[in-house]
Amino acid sequence: MGELPLRLAVVGDELAAGVGDPKGLGWVGRVSARTPTPDPLTVLTLAVPGETSTGLGARWEDEVARRLSPEADNRLVVALGRADVAAGLSLARSRLNLANILDVAEQRRIPAFVVGPPPGSTAEADKLADLSAAFADVANRRRVPFVDTYSPLAAHDQWLGDLAAGNGVLPGQAGYGLMAWLVLHTGWHSWLGLPEDGA
Template identity: 60%
Template sequence: MDEGLRVCVIGDELVAGLGDARGLGWVGRVMARTSTEEPVFVSQLAVPRESTTALSARWETEAHRRFGAHSDNRLVIGLGSTDLDEGLSLARSRLNLANILDGAAASRVGCFVVGPPPRPDVDGDALAQLSHAFGDVCQRRHVPYVETHEPLRTHEQWHADVAAGDGVHPGQAGYGLLAWLVLHNGWHAWLGVPTDAV
């Protein structure tokens, strides 16, 4: 029996939409613009300020509890910049993401990765290198990767929205920008659903 589409979204507090007064975050906005014939079961599995090391250690247990034996299981990975806070090397960050993607592939779970957006309290060049490294890992595995740092690095609305909040996380406008980037970088094609007017 076909159990439909199940999507687990793992990552840090950005996956949970922290700072969004509407409580949607980018995940809720993306799903609101995703039309499917059957309802989609979406689980947001966020842990605040989580590094890729911690993420790689927990994703499988948490996601597989929500996947079905006869469902179309998908994994969305929302990456943040905590690796830089914790001093992880680029090699370690790359390996952590690679382990997640390879483990998912072994379980026939399709992956979609959203890179880390700019943070005013993090070195922009270091974050650009981290995002590039994540993108390279995805490219080598033919996994869709949404670059968010470069498009938003000098985006006035992004920075104004972050500054208007806690100075680290975006609000409604910022999450809208993240959702736009996801929707315009292969989301519908990855899910195999029609593209709405976005």
């Protein structure tokens, strides 16, 4: 990291906003709390509940551009949800949407970090697994860090119990804690140029 303070724009859906977390932190708040920076860390969450990657692709650039500062080390966190599956988007379309976001971010010289969709209902498990893998491939091809939240949580008792205790779709306190742990342990600090905090 340079001498400029970090400013992170997080784009995503209701999971990025932490909906369903009784503590109101979500995974973004928990990750922010475990990200020690020399200067105050600015994290701006720009979430639209139920948004597909198509919707995200249409809005992110304008919304993020308004929040960037020449006096900051500006970064983009793309928090992908599960809405593409519910909307019936093809994997090819989902891949293209993420590819376009990452390519534009690179053109704008905004370093990106991608968090994939976590497991939801068992009825859509196979499609979500494929979607997560497709997003991972797009990010990896561009050498953009990608956090797979699907594979580690698909059969995780605490995650599944947390979903079941709520509405079956949104995680609660424990689930968001698990997502935050995965983000913190999948290259987060190195992406920001910060020392690992042993979290």
